[in-house]
Amino acid sequence: MYSTKTCIKCGETKPLTEFYRHKKSKDGLRGECKTCCAAYARAYYANNRDAARDANRRWRKRNPGYFTREGNKRNSATAQAHARVRQLKRETPAWADRKALIDFYAARPDGMQVDHIIPIKGDTVTGLNVPENLQYLTPEENRAKGNKVFDLQTVW
Numbered sequence: 001m002y003s004t005k006t007c008i009k010c011g012e013t014k015p016l017t018e019f020y021r022h023k024k025s026k027d028g029l030r031g032e033c034k035t036c037c038a039a040y041a042r043a044y045y046a047n048n049r050d051a052a053r054d055a056n057r058r059w060r061k062r063n064p065g066y067f068t069r070e071g072n073k074r075n076s077a078t079a080q081a082h083a084r085v086r087q088l089k090r091e092t093p094a095w096a097d098r099k100a101l102i103d104f105y106a107a108r109p110d111g112m113q114v115d116h117i118i119p120i121k122g123d124t125v126t127g128l129n130v131p132e133n134l135q136y137l138t139p140e141e142n143r144a145k146g147n148k149v150f151d152l153q154t155v156w
């Protein structure tokens with residue numbers, strides 16, 4: 001076994017510890033030394049960063065308004081879900097006992113859903129996302145009430 005190896009890139013002879021392992025090569029090591037690999041990785045990253053930026057720009061062109069309030073209203077279900085979470089957070093007053101809220105969601109019995117007794121966005125009154133305004137309902141009861149369903153993930 002040789003204790004040194006010559007880099008195919010920079011031509012320097014270096015200890016084997018200066019080469020990364022590579023299963024498919026004969027000696028089990030890469031042909032380029034670690035220094036050359038690092039330089040390559042840096043260049044690769046720089047190129048890809050540009051490519052990523054271009055792709056991002058193209059995507060924005062294809063999806064105008066995605067990041068604006070107006071765009072969110074008519075765009076994807078995901079964007080609408082995000083808007084919904086923002087709304088829910090606005091309706092969670094600072095004085096709400098967040099721990100109690102989380103416990104309430106976490107303690108939800110199997111098959112039950114968390115319901116806002118007074119809907120978060122009612123026609124005449126707006127309920128708050130506080131423990132006192134929460135109850136457990138079966139999916140059927142919740143549907144009968146005509147409410148959307150939330151789980152903890154969508155809230156926090």
Ligand SMILES: [Zn+2]
Pocket residue numbers: 007008009010011012032033034035036037
């Ligand atoms: Zn090298």
